[in-house]
Amino acid sequence: MLMLAMSCLRADQRDADVTAAVLHGEMHHGLRMGLARLDRASPDVGSKRQAVLGQVLGQVLLAAGRAEHAEELFQKQLRSYEALPRPQVRWLSSMDRGYLFLALNKPGRAAESFNVVADADDAPLALRLEALLGLASAVQGIGEQRRASRTLAHAVYLARQGTAAQQRLLAAAELELEVKRALRNFDEPATGACHMALVSSTFRPLRALAQELSDMPLASHRLRFLAALVDPELRSVRGSVPVLNGLRWWRERRLHQVEEAGRIEAALALLDHGNAHLASEILGPLATDAARQQHHCHVIELKYLASRFHSLQGRHAEALRIFRQHASQAQARLRTELLRVPYSRFLEQQERAEQSDADQLRLPMRYRRAYQFILEHLTEATLSVRRVAAHIEVSERALQKAFRTHLGLAPAETIQRLRMARIRTEIQQLSGRESVLAVAKRWGMSNRSTLAQNYRRQFGDTPTTTPHGASPDPDATPG
Secondary structure, three states, X not given: OHHHHHHHHHOOHHHHHHHHHHHOOOHHHHHHHHHHHHHHOOOOOOOXXXXXXXXXXXXXXXXXXXXXXXXXXXXXXXXXXXXXXXXXXXXXXXXXXXXXXHHOOOHXXXXXXXXXXXXXXXOOHHHHHHHHHHHHHHHHHHOOHHHHHHHHHHHHHHHHHOOHXXXXXXXXXXXXXXXXXXXXXXXXXXXHHXXXXXXXXXXXXXXXXXXXXXXXXXHHHHHHHHHHHOOHHHHOHHHHHHHHHHHHHHHHOOOHHHHHHHHHHHHHHXXXXXXXXXXXXXXXXXXXXXXHHHOOOOHHHHHXXXXXXXXXXXXXXXXXXXXXXXXXXXXXHHHHHHOOOOOXXXXXXXXXHHHHHHHHHHOOHHHHHHHHHHHHOOOOOOOOHHHHHHHXXXXXXXXXXXXXXXXXXXXXXXXXXXXXXXXXXXXXXXXXXXXXXXXXHHOOXXXXXXXXXXXXXXXXXXXXXXXXXXXXXXXXXXX
């Protein structure tokens, strides 16, 4: 819902009536108006306005559980993209695939798609913020919680140049991420001290942000529902009323896909509060129908819930059997989806900066300047231990001793490892237009055999066997 709200912010003012209907929860009214408008538009005339409107309507269809209709709409939209500049075609089609795969609970493929825009410095800010939000949701679905948090943090940083509405929606997304992480922390249910920590960090901020976003009921309702899930009173009958009201709000608007996902979240929260009866009622047939669970896109969560239900009923053997199924499916999915987690340039830069900061802090104050000098001159072929020592006015021997004592590496080895890491990062992004040796030369290495030898020693493979290109084919269709 938060991503759909972000899309509405990108829409043209001439479509304000459609986006206003969507943001106020009148989804199907907005859908009818928007589809009629797209039908009247010439399919051979591409426009940014038409593209964004189609993306908003596609997400409404997905929220309503009409994935096939959404895919048809996205396919039709490709014709309107043809008249746009090629980078925009790539970005827009990637976003369409990301929406679809996220709704189908295929987070690895969704992450690949959103990352095309998230990693593009030249993409429009509003589109990139939305892509980062989608990427965070996708990688969280794989279980990469730390990466999801870092992705959203980067979006928040970029949003300082955006609007207040964008900033509030991203702040809401950070809170949503925290609640969803706790709900799906299957090995450690959010009870006791863990739950109280979650309540103190999210309950009041969720309520406050819901109030701030009251002009966007679509977003504010989602935040109130999340607040109800972490409410300390959830275990009581009175405390469960906001959860039931939240589910009814989606049901009345026929947002079946959103409602079903909300039911699963509610059941997870209620079980953690010991209210198994209401959790089972909220899930309905999904709580007991093994066949429906097996073919459901949220099968992993449903298997976990079924195991908990059986355990609370004293049927421990059956609970263990189902939990083993849950664990096996979770591991299989993790192996499959992690292979699709894309290379992200901005995250790689953050990781690199953090590692560099950590290494520098291990050195005495004077020698931190030496490490910084290495980082700043890493691309220069003339960088040497002698230059580094001269820069901080110590002997080469003193420099060697400090680095070996505190980093376990000689200065020359530090330079080599840092260069190899940068070279590998750029090789992973190669799209065939540049040679490996050209990349290496950019980082001060021009000897091919030395490059291959050092690369193999550090990474266990060669530059030519490292997978090149991290972005998916923009012309591919979901399969």
